[in-house]
Amino acid sequence: MPKNEQLQKILVIGSGPIIIGQAAEFDYSGTQACHALKEEGYTVVLANSNPATIMTDDTVADKVYMEPLTVEFLSKIIRKERPDAVLPTLGGQTGLNLAVELDNAGILEELNVSLLGSSLEAIQKAEDREKFRTLMQEINEPVPPSEIVTNEEAAVEFVAEIGYPVIVRPAFTLGGTGGGMCDNEADLQHIVKNGLALSPVHQCLIEKSIAGFKELEYEVVRDKKDQAIVVCNMENVDPVGVHTGDAIVVAPSITLSDREYHLLRSVSLKIIRALEIEGGCNVQLAIDPHSFEYYIIEVNPRVSRSSALASKATGYPIAKIAAKIAVGLTLDEIKNPITQTTYACFEPALDYTVVKIPRFPFDKFTTGDRHLGTQMKATGEIMAIGRNFEEALLKGIRSMEIGDGDYHLPNLPEADQLDLINRMKHPDDERVFVIAELFRRGMTMEEVHAGTKIDYYFLRRMHHIIEMENELRKQPFDKEILLKVKKYGFSDKQIARVWEAKEDDIYRFRTEKGIKPVYKMVDTCAGTFESTANYFYSTYETENESEVTGKEKVLVLGSGPIRIGQGIEFDYATVHSVLAIKEMGYEAIIMNNNPETVSTDFTISDKLYFEPLALEDVMHVVELEKPAGVIVQFGGQTAINLAAGLQERGVNILGTGLEAIDRAEDRNKFEQLLEELNLIRPKGQTVGDNNEVLAVANEIGFPVLVRPSYVIGGSQMEIVYDEEELTNYLQKVPTINPDKPLLIDEYITGIEVDLDAISDGETTFVPGIMEHIERAGVHSGDSIAVYPPQRLSENVKAKCLDATDKIAKALNVVGLINIQFIIHGEKVYVIEVNPRSSRTIPFLSKITGVTMANLATKCILGETLSGKGYQTEILNEKENVYVKLPVFSFEKLRSVDTTLGPEMKSTGEAIGYDRTLEKALYKGLTASGLSIPFEGSVLFTVADKDKAETYHLAKRFDELGFQLYATKGTAEYFAEKGLPITAVGKIGSGDQNVLSLINQGKVQFVINTLTSGKQPRSDGFRIRREAVEHGIISLTNLDTVEAILNVIDSTTLRAQPMMDKGAIQS
Amino acid sequence: MTKRKLILEDGTTFMGEAFGSNQSTQGELISNTGMTGYQEMMTNPSYFGKIAVMTYPTIGAYGVNRDDFESIMPTLNGMIVKEACQEPSNFRSEETIAAYMEKYNIPGISGVDTRKLTRHLRKKGSMRAFIADEADEVTDTSFVSSKTAEEWIQKASIVKPYIVPGRGKRIVLIDLGMSQSILHELTEKGCHITVVPYDYSNEDVQAYKPDGILLSNGPGNPDKAVKTIRAVQTLLGKYPIFGIGLGHQIMALAYGAKTKKLHIGNYGVSFPVKEIQTDRTWITTQSRSYYVDENSLKGTGLEITHRSLNDYTIEGLSHVRDNAFSVQFHPQGAPGTNETNGLFDQFIQNMESNAAQNGGQTHA
């Protein structure tokens, strides 16, 4: 059926900032959708507030609105653009929720805008738990016994009927936010209350637990002719009870017989048909391991994280096909983009096994609750392809960048047996390693099965790996056994551990013996049709299908799984680098392992190797392709970390050299560099002895910034204000010694500045400088960045440029460089230099119009900046003000402290822009998910050192008509200064205390600053957590408070008495 | 582990390890793309004489159970896999695939680069092959020959008729190598089925006074099945007919059409087929190396009802005058989907309308 000619302009809704449960996969799907719609000749208008995405590039859609994804702003866009239709099903839960809200607001009807993809009815039937259950009853499909409740009492009553354990699931939330499993009444009360608060419709579903069943997902696609197919099914290794997003998953399912497979397939198709979805849909099911009894867990009437995974796992681009279906095309007329000869109406046949492993943020949130349950906690994931489960699993494990890539965590052999057993039974993020350790210790399969309910198939495969380790151990440097374990995915590292040798030795031995992998194509049809897609994975077999061309090639390394500190921004830069390489006529080859991203869309590069980003895997590609060089600077720390090993093995690193990275990262060399260049940095010292810490700190002068040197990514970095806090801190970090010293820096209160530049070694061009709202001390990724800077003098900017130029030259930077400064008065301190792509590249590129990664790539490949008309300068500032705001996922991460500090905690970002800073901030805050209250109450509870400063802020809240509450000390302080304030009791006291105020939703803001020493279980911590869990704005930085006050102030008309008292007396 | 080798007609060899039986065997090499369904495949009579290359790399993960056989005895001659799972896991699993194959004398080779092999077949076209011991010095493959079609069908069919009683339509099912699931579909609809051998005489069939005749799937090259074709010819126009797989080809041949061989066969569970009248595409299971040649339809009265979405070859036919239709694919699925099992309803309807029109008998 031909496409719909009635439509001309389509508004695509993106998914907004990245949060746990809604991540880069929607950039991939959104980008595909926009491309697909443009391909069909439509005008595409895109709304997405996430500047870090590829989809918001002006080349992807015809018009891009990076406005907040709210009804207010979308209505404005719709009024202005008058699209014929809205496509919400590629924008995740955000897109769907907005579609419903837009409809409720009546604007779609008013302006005659149609909805593509899923009808509102379908969305509601799938999303509203009660309607969903009704539908399932109508079509005779089973769901676990459950009941919708709107208060805790009803929950308790219902459970009395069905018995524990039960699952609580709030309606209309994503990634299982606010849900959980409970087996007692106290937990039930707590979780239900929480869930009700988080559910936009104030509903929770209480459901009988079916934990332990096999969990399966079917990715289905349907068109308007009612043709429907299953693109892929997936089986969770972790059975029901662990959120699919947090589970290790295989595709296709392995332990289902044809009967079970097709039983669930027809159920899935029946559901998508019943919902009449035109596009993609995700069906989650559970099946009893001992019978054919099954249940429907849920249905997502849209593309999802799993559909991105299924697309990468099969080569079948679901989002692209879904977009075409949305405009009326049908499966039997859309070409299969991989084969180009067959059609999209078929079910891919895989001739490999795919494993997905989630990536968790607990390397950052060391005190966070690591247990896995029905609420998703992973920030990202990796995918690995192999010709057997073991191979895919082990390739996956070395893609995770946990430990050193071996299927072995060094701390586990020391762990107590009971502790391990406990961790096996109550899954956390490291369970797959715990199981390996238990097998190494001789635990039986039956015991592990009893403790985990993981299917024997998977356990035996894991056990097989350990058996092979033992076999391997007995035959050091034996070629046959080496080849065997390679076929099962063993890394050189793992082999090196077992053979007690060095990774390099294994690599050399292997090369000598000619043991190397071949590459096979992902082609949707198991080799039965000719295919053109250059999408490959490695395996140890006999036929290599990756044909090496005669063209000059450049290999780009991607950034691996998304985690805190290394987000989608790096994928953005990677993609632009690839595009630039293609523009320059080279063959662009990419390696990456993240199934969620645009960079692993096989149409982006000339060749895609879906492989672990580990040294041996990169070497294999290099040896085959013999590229002119490898670009590492866009792939974040993942790629940078590979540079040294690659260079050692003779690989040419293109652009900025290894030495520059080393000089920027090694503290001593860094200090030396700055000294040579006459630049200043905060005073600092490295201390290798506990006894010297206090003396050094005193010498530098409190407050000081402390961090263990060996911890990556700023974790365990803290600001301490006095000796007591320092002593507390020392108790929390492992003992220091000369090998693992502590770094102590002078803490400078000043304006933090982020700057990104491009250099070709001669010229250093700065597209823009960003200034942070929060003073230094809040990680640059967690603070609000403002462009152009509002408080910097021309002199300071010139100094920043000068410093950048000097550093870039000294380091011989060719490509991108990111520098963070602290400005104190007119003094410019350099705190960090990253000679690589940074988090701010997409933001800055988009607002300045300079596609930095593209330009940098061209420099890397030999073009000069001057040749392109650039010189050493800061580009003229734009007139509008642009702000970048951090977005957190604290709702999902229990027990993680929300206080902002030098450790990064945010998972995503949002943009706001307008004529003034306040307007830009208003939009940015809205886009980041805060709805700013213009009236109401504020609760203060701040540390002594912050009281004076807070007073001024409290006063402004008062003037704006807010009611003030505060804990005793703070209240007294304010009252003394004449502010009307209500004092409330501490936690646990009286009927009205801080917590009850929060629990009852009586306050709109909670302003809390850190008291001493950051003890996780302090009152402050509880207050912050309660606020988050009740969806109340919790602010821990006074600069953020001030910024928000300015926003409220600028938009509020306040009631104020006339100054002249006499004149108005009546 | 014993090493074994697969030798192709064109002389190419693949080495691997033995599993299942240690016999040597020969057969037509086909690639099967199903990711599940090996048990059904191995016992599906359409696979008589075949050596299957499984494109999905892990075969046997859910074992072999007592329910999912498509015929009592396995039909496959041999199986080539990347990995044969020795430790299956499924609540119905009773034995490993290797044990099952050993029991029934089916040799297999594991550890083969099955993707390479499949690509080889795609490029060179389907061919015969045999499985031999590593030490066997076989270089001449010309003696590998397949049985004649009639022989295959004879092997796949039955000797004596039997009845699966029901209260609905009376069907004579001519067993050319029927998969069990066809019976399931019909019995579920209450049909009274008499399964007869492929060479049952015309009079004998008529003696059952059937409401309709179903020509089942089966193995082999259809145009060599002269006896069967002739027998079917005598039934044309007299009874509503429904042909499936080989039965479809036989019906076409009986009406005077011709069949041709595909470059490589279609063996798997994901073949899209377009139903022309409704303009809808279905996912189907197929096991065929032949197709009915469109150019040969002229004058036969046959019309195309279904086409392959991949290569446009004929997937379904119906007769303009006679109450007869057929499909190339397997609407019963197993392995694969039975989403086209509406065709069995259509057959029943055809029988009903025939009864209404021609006053044919109905049986309570």
Ligand SMILES: Nc1ncnc2c1ncn2[C@@H]1O[C@H](COP(=O)(O)OP(=O)(O)O)[C@@H](O)[C@H]1O
């Ligand atoms: N009745 C249940 N008993 C036990 N676990 C369940 C039940 N229902 C869902 N789960 C688990 O919770 C996870 C999340 O539930 P789901 O309904 O898929 O919510 P989300 O919208 O977060 O994906 C599932 O992946 C599954 O593992």
Ligand SMILES: Nc1ncnc2c1ncn2[C@@H]1O[C@H](COP(=O)(O)OP(=O)(O)O)[C@@H](O)[C@H]1O
């Ligand atoms: N000497 C200092 N004084 C004040 N704040 C600092 C100082 N050093 C670092 N910070 C703060 O800590 C944050 C993280 O430090 P940084 O060195 O940039 O680590 P990362 O590698 O995690 O980016 C910075 O963004 C800044 O806010």
Ligand SMILES: [Mg+2]
């Ligand atoms: Mg789910």
Ligand SMILES: [Mg+2]
């Ligand atoms: Mg930093």
